[in-house]
Amino acid sequence: MNILEKIIAHKKTEVTKRKVEKPVADLEKERFFKRETLSLRKFILDEKKTGIIAEYKRQSPSKGIINDRDSVEIVTKAYFSYGASGISVLTDHEFFGGSLDDLIAARDNGVPLLRKDFTIDEYQIIEAKAYGADAVLLIAACLSPQEVKSLAAVARNLGLEVLLELHDESELEHVCDDVSLVGVNNRNLKNFEVDLEHSVRLAQQIDDKFIKVAESGINDVKNIQYLKQAGFKGFLIGEYFMKQTSPMEAFKEFTYQL
Numbered sequence: 001m002n003i004l005e006k007i008i009a010h011k012k013t014e015v016t017k018r019k020v021e022k023p024v025a026d027l028e029k030e031r032f033f034k035r036e037t038l039s040l041r042k043f044i045l046d047e048k049k050t051g052i053i054a055e056y057k058r059q060s061p062s063k064g065i066i067n068d069r070d071s072v073e074i075v076t077k078a079y080f081s082y083g084a085s086g087i088s089v090l091t092d093h094e095f096f097g098g099s100l101d102d103l104i105a106a107r108d109n110g111v112p113l114l115r116k117d118f119t120i121d122e123y124q125i126i127e128a129k130a131y132g133a134d135a136v137l138l139i140a141a142c143l144s145p146q147e148v149k150s151l152a153a154v155a156r157n158l159g160l161e162v163l164l165e166l167h168d169e170s171e172l173e174h175v176c177d178d179v180s181l182v183g184v185n186n187r188n189l190k191n192f193e194v195d196l197e198h199s200v201r202l203a204q205q206i207d208d209k210f211i212k213v214a215e216s217g218i219n220d221v222k223n224i225q226y227l228k229q230a231g232f233k234g235f236l237i238g239e240y241f242m243k244q245t246s247p248m249e250a251f252k253e254f255t256y257q258l
């Protein structure tokens with residue numbers, strides 16, 4: 001099994017358990033369930049902002065512990081203050097050390113919040129809305145085109161935007177109209193190698209009506225300049241900021257150079 005297969009196998013068990021512990025009727029009573037959402041698409045297109053979706057990430061399968069010191073509140077407040085277009089919060093616990101409490105802790109900031117998880121069931125989308133998200137991630141490698149279509153429709157009906165993540169050409173058929181943003185992951189999840197060229201080639205095959213987001217392995221302002229020329233408008237960055245002595249200062253310095 002590769003890492004994605006392991007994550008999905010675990011996620012199926014986890015979601016089955018959570019549906020029993022907290023049925024949909026209870027999620028619908030949560031305080032954020034009825035809130036008006038913010039548009040990640042609009043925030044990315046706002047030229048006063050940076051285009052960066054800054055991610056709060058404690059650990060990852062490729063790097064182990066990255067930062068278990070700085071709190072969600074402090075880090076995401078800095079991301080918001082220094083011009084992030086959106087904030088991504090990894091809510092998977094088993095592999096990334098995150099939780100839905102992290103999502104709530106980031107909610108105070110006035111930018112769109114992306115629930116970053118491995119979505120396989122509409123329950124997780126309802127959960128995302130209940131705990132304060134504005135957008136959800138769907139990963140093409142974990143879903144059929146039909147599943148993407150139906151999950152994206154659930155998200156749209158709840159007022160959430162969808163970031164659909166692609167890794168290679170074979171996944172282009174997963175792109176559908178209920179998706180607002182299409183991400184290209186620069187990281188190969190089989191060997192964890194990062195290849196910006198691969199993403200640039202793939203982006204050329206994605207319709208410009210979608211906001212293109214480059215994901216993973218971005219660690220230099222020059223990467224952003226290069227990816228912008230290739231049509232990317234959004235840039236999802238986690239590890240580079242989180243691994244610094246101060247993710248808050250690192251984000252500030254990075255954005256000053258843009």
Ligand SMILES: O=C(O)c1ccccc1NCC(=O)[C@H](O)[C@H](O)COP(=O)(O)O
Nearest residue numbers: 060061062215216217218236237238239
């Ligand atoms: O980050 C990993 O090691 C990873 C492994 C397997 C599946 C997903 C993984 N990461 C999730 C992400 O998409 C990244 O956290 C996100 O794109 C930010 O990447 P980075 O800037 O490299 O932290």
